[in-house]
Amino acid sequence: MTPAYRAGMSPATFVAGDLGRWRIEGIRAVIGETLGSASRLDVREGILTPTDGAWSLRAVSGHVRYVERPEKTGLDPISPGLGRPEATRGALIPIRKSDAWWALPQDERRAVFEARSRHIEGSLAYLPRIARRLYHARELGEAFDFLTWFEFAPEHEAAFDELLAFLRSREEWQFVEREVELRLSR
């Protein structure tokens, strides 16, 4: 099998070890078990089986699952790309949601996500300061369902902390059964 991902999809393998562009400033478990410590994080294109590193996570960025047209119209023009020169701080947050979450029909997941938790609306205020890319891992049989990748300038680290506190305080987070936070710099 040689996976060939189509336009609009970004498969990635995150390898924690001694190599890579990003220095790992800290790894901590927010909910559940943590991940092993390492000094650097290497982000590689493709779904790979690395032979190096302490651990690795695989995931694919692709189409939106909950965003609706009016939200997309609001988000797109102010959502920055990755790799801005000033965005020398980053974070990788792997999350697993519960079986109860995945057993809900689409309308009830959407209601928890946005109508009750304001995931999109509440995040808008942090754009364009914080760049974000969501990767999906559930269909790959990985230990996490999602990985979210964030990039921002050092002066926006407090705003990033505030965004995380907001998301974690909402009803949606009651369905999170594992969450690990990696803080990064380059």
Next chain:
Amino acid sequence: MTPAYRAGMSPATFVAGDLGRWRIEGIRAVIGETLGSASRLDVREGILTPTDGAWSLRAVSGHVRYVERPEKTGLDPISPGLGRPEATRGALIPIRKSDAWWALPQDERRAVFEARSRHIEGSLAYLPRIARRLYHARELGEAFDFLTWFEFAPEHEAAFDELLAFLRSREEWQFVEREVELRLSR
């Protein structure tokens, strides 16, 4: 990497070759390129890299993407399981949708799928005669986005033909850029 799928997920590898419980009665391209001919289809549990067979397809069955609570309440009690003794006819229909489909936000995909194409409502009349399981393959980097597996008794083959004709006549199918139909018996 040893993928470990969680509760409610069914990873499968469909291997076309000389082995397997299902005899392939026919393979035809509905839209776009076909798949190579073979005499039998073997359905194996897990995301595998077979060394036998003419071709193989990998996919994962999991949570619903468009079904809402009232529909789930209608579907669940009349949706039969797989493997009924009388269900000796089957079909495997791999489908790929266009990049334009995947670029739509969730509400617009849902509107095409159900409000305008009546995918769920129009399929209800065929339950419980036709058992169905939807597998997703897009995140695995496969050539198709979905595989749908169907099982039914020989006397319901005409109803199955009618269901396919209904689905293919609707607006949703304008986004299908590749579709292959395998007819099976055991």
